[in-house]
Amino acid sequence: MQPSKTSTATIADLLARPGRPLRSFEFMPPRSEEDVYRLWQATDSLVPLEPDFISVTYGANGSNRDRTLRCTRHMVASGLRTVGHLTCVSQSVAELEQAVCDYRDAGVDHILAIRGDMPGGATEPWLARPDGLANATELVRLVKRVNPQACVGVGAFPDGHPASGDLDLDARILADKARAGASFAITQLFFIPEHYTRLVARVRALGCDIPIIPGIMPITSYGQIRRFGDLSGTDVPADLVARLTRVADDRAAVREIGLEAAAQLCCRLLDEGAPGLHYYTLNRSRATTELHSMVRDRRPQLWDR
Numbered sequence: 001m002q003p004s005k006t007s008t009a010t011i012a013d014l015l016a017r018p019g020r021p022l023r024s025f026e027f028m029p030p031r032s033e034e035d036v037y038r039l040w041q042a043t044d045s046l047v048p049l050e051p052d053f054i055s056v057t058y059g060a061n062g063s064n065r066d067r068t069l070r071c072t073r074h075m076v077a078s079g080l081r082t083v084g085h086l087t088c089v090s091q092s093v094a095e096l097e098q099a100v101c102d103y104r105d106a107g108v109d110h111i112l113a114i115r116g117d118m119p120g121g122a123t124e125p126w127l128a129r130p131d132g133l134a135n136a137t138e139l140v141r142l143v144k145r146v147n148p149q150a151c152v153g154v155g156a157f158p159d160g161h162p163a164s165g166d167l168d169l170d171a172r173i174l175a176d177k178a179r180a181g182a183s184f185a186i187t188q189l190f191f192i193p194e195h196y197t198r199l200v201a202r203v204r205a206l207g208c209d210i211p212i213i214p215g216i217m218p219i220t221s222y223g224q225i226r227r228f229g230d231l232s233g234t235d236v237p238a239d240l241v242a243r244l245t246r247v248a249d250d251r252a253a254v255r256e257i258g259l260e261a262a263a264q265l266c267c268r269l270l271d272e273g274a275p276g277l278h279y280y281t282l283n284r285s286r287a288t289t290e291l292h293s294m295v296r297d298r299r300p301q302l303w304d305r
Helices: 011-016 032-050 062-077 093-105 136-146 167-180 193-205 223-231 238-247 251-271 285-298
Strands: 022-027 053-058 081-089 111-115 149-156 182-189 212-218 274-282
Touching: 011 022, 011 053, 011 149, 011 182, 022 032, 022 212, 032 053, 032 062, 032 285, 053 062, 062 081, 062 093, 081 136, 093 136, 111 136, 136 149, 136 167, 149 167, 167 182, 167 193, 182 274, 193 212, 193 251, 212 251, 238 251, 251 274, 251 285, 274 285
Parallel strands: 022 053, 022 274, 053 081, 081 111, 111 149, 149 182, 182 212, 212 274
Antiparallel strands: none
């Protein structure tokens, strides 16, 4: 069954309801016209899983931005609750305001507001445009000013923000984003459950009750291990690296170990009270479908409520 096209419940509304945890899927913006149709096929294939929302990351430059908007329109037309991403990178205040209006006109009233990384990646020093915004907190305020009805999500960092190095500061910044108008947070991908639970505890100690949805992506190829560390500073547990290293030349074995580790992580997080699972798909639906099926089979009491 597809999600109702007439449902007006926001993600914030869903998170406030007792019951089953949310399930959601994230896709990257298409880089070409061929990728547009591949992305549509991938999102359409996940509709039977009845996702609570779908999101697509943001390409700020002209052609990528246009394709991102086209894909969000397709998701909305498919009856999917859709979250559009927005970043501060390389955009003026006027361009950001227009992007919020474009999303609203496309039927998208959920926005994930993140500062974003410089073109060189997360380790490149952040440089704001003189006519732009300095951080995600300012972006949340802009979104709520332009579209007061928007339900705004933000990012969170269980392994710590690469530019911060201060976990307590990360928690304070997340609380600031909630006070600015954010209704929920989605974490960067991570593999160590204690990093998530400690982030939640630090934020709650500040008196902030923003729901924090863990972001999940299984390791399906050996090369991902290094990329995760280089691009986002994600910590991969040493024992998992060792197991993957032993079968590095066997792609099927790497994939099996990666999926099993991700399923165990998801179950642990749900047992700890996580409000949902947000799957980073890399625009591939098969691994995501398999992982979610594994989690449902192991925690059926959560999904059958």
